[in-house]
Amino acid sequence: MSKEVLSQKERYQYLINARNFHYENFNKWMTYFYVAIGALFVGYYNIASQKNMDKEQIILLLLGYVASLFWYWASKGYYFWNINFITLVNNCEEKLGLTKDKRVYFVFANKKTQNNYISPTSGANISTSKIAILFAFIVTIAWNLLLFCKINFLYKLGFDLYCIFAGALGLTLILSIVIPEEFLISKIDHFPDLEIDQKK
Secondary structure (H helix, E strand, O other): OOHHHHHHHHHHHHHHHHHHHHHHHHHHHHHHHHHHHHHHHHHHHHHOOOOOOHHHHHHHHHHHHHHHHHHHHHHHHHHHHHHHHHHHHHHHHHHOOOOHHHOOOOOOOOOOOOOOOOOOOOOOOOOHHHHHHHHHHHHHHHHHHHHHHHHHHHOOOOOOHHHHHHHHHHHHHHHHHHHHHHHHOOOOOOOOOOOOOOOO
């Protein structure tokens, strides 16, 4: 074997290890979010009906919203990096000279087997990463709705639920555009962009 093939094999192993490390860390990070968001909800629920606790309720709702927003962004970030690693591994398999039917990250055993959206006991081609992102987004909107409803009630602003929902959704989307891109973006400018076609 040539040195180039050996280095490609080593690169392949590094990519697999990096992808697995990223996956394991993601699961740890998600656990932190689940625990924090659950604890904040329990705290809020315990004081929600108590009088003279309005400031505390708003603080817990705000913390719940912020924690959920970070969870949502972390889920989106994981998906970005996961797709990157899978694309790099797939590209490396191609450079190793493996035919399409021999590549691990490029083939399915059988796309039609266990791909049944109706049967409650069968599997289906559904992205669990996208479900996690969507669930985090819904939880984030729910915290924001609770926060806006509480503020609306306390200050007698008179907004109806449609306006509150629109405000909660709008604020979350605006924050999701401004904050991650400005402050949370991974520094990847110095990485070369291989511009690998991900639709192969």
